[in-house]
Amino acid sequence: MKKLLLSAAFAVCSVIAVNAQTTGFQAGAYVGIPVADASDYTSVNLGINLTYHWDVAENFKLGFRTGYDLFTAKEFEILGMKIKGDDIGFIPVAASGKYSFNQFFVGADLGYAIYVGSGDSDGGFLYEPKFGYDAVSFDIYAFYKGISSKQKYEGFSQTTTLGSVGVGFAYKF
Numbered sequence: 819m820k821k822l823l824l825s826a827a828f829a830v831c832s833v834i835a836v837n838a839q840t841t842g843f844q845a846g847a848y849v850g851i852p853v854a855d856a857s858d859y860t861s862v863n864l865g866i867n868l869t870y871h872w873d874v875a876e877n878f879k880l881g882f883r884t885g886y887d888l889f890t891a892k893e894f895e896i897l898g899m900k901i902k903g904d905d906i907g908f909i910p911v912a913a914s915g916k917y918s919f920n921q922f923f924v925g926a927d928l929g930y931a932i933y934v935g936s937g938d939s940d941g942g943f944l945y946e947p948k949f950g951y952d953a954v955s956f957d958i959y960a961f962y963k964g965i966s967s968k969q970k971y972e973g974f975s976q977t978t979t980l981g982s983v984g985v986g987f988a989y990k991f
Contacts, residue, residue, distance in 0.1 A: 842881065843991040844869040850963065850984025852889060859903055860889040863963070863982035869914050883914040883927050886934075887965075889980060906980065907935040908965060910944050923952040923959075931965045942967030942977075948986075957988040 850863035867885030874880045887910055891903035912929025927946040933939050943966045950959025965980040 841991050842871045842873075842879070844871070844957065844988040845991070846957070846986055846988030848961070848984055848986030850961070850982030852980070852982050853962075854964070854981035855978040856889055856906075856980040856982060859892055860906065860980070861892045862890050863984060864888050864890070867910070867986075867988070869988065871914065871916060877918045879916045879918075881914045881916075883910060883912045883929070885910055887931065887963075889982070904936045906933075906939075908932060908941060908944075909934055912944055912946070918952045921952055922950065923957070924949050925959075931967065933967065940968040941965075942980075950986075955990050957986075957990070959986050959988075960984070961986060 845866070845868050847866050848864070851857075852860045852863055856863070865885055865887040867883055869881060869883040871879035871881035887908040889906040891905050893900055893902040895901075908931035910927070910929060910931045912927040914925065914927045916923050916925035925948045927944065927948075929944050931941050931944040933941040944963070946961055946963040948959045948961040950957050961984055963982050963984075966977060967980055968975050968977050
């Protein structure tokens with residue numbers, strides 16, 4: 819009985835693994851170095867993402883992306899005191915496009931980043947062009963991400979661009 823159950827489990831996993839390459843679903847993670855306004859008060863950009871693409875034409879895919887995007891706060895020294903700001907978090911909701919050529923691709927995500935950090939700030943327009951290696955079961959890519967966001971401080975608000983340059987990995991299911 820154990821052999822039968824083990825054989826059945828192996829068969830189901832094999833079918834799932836073979837069919838998994840055609841679903842269009844990707845899950846990934848990335849790390850970036852903050853640039854633009856974000857470099858003044860954040861030290862690293864980390865995140866995870868979930869993407870789904872449909873084949874629209876030969877070598878061209880469209881879909882959507884979501885996940886969690888975190889900019890970690892820097893620690894400052896003011897008058898001999900160490901002060902650390904708040905981390906800045908977003909949930910991106912974006913359209914995603916990808917054009918593949920040979921084993922490489924160019925792509926872009928455009929949408930809105932919903933602010934989920936502490937404090938009273940707003941989300942903003944998200945844009946993320948990328949370029950990478952397109953393997954059968956994974957993508958490795960470089961990106962530039964920008965989020966035009968209204969940051970609110972005591973008594974005033976300012977539109978800033980939280981940007982980062984980084985690398986990511988996405989596993990295709």
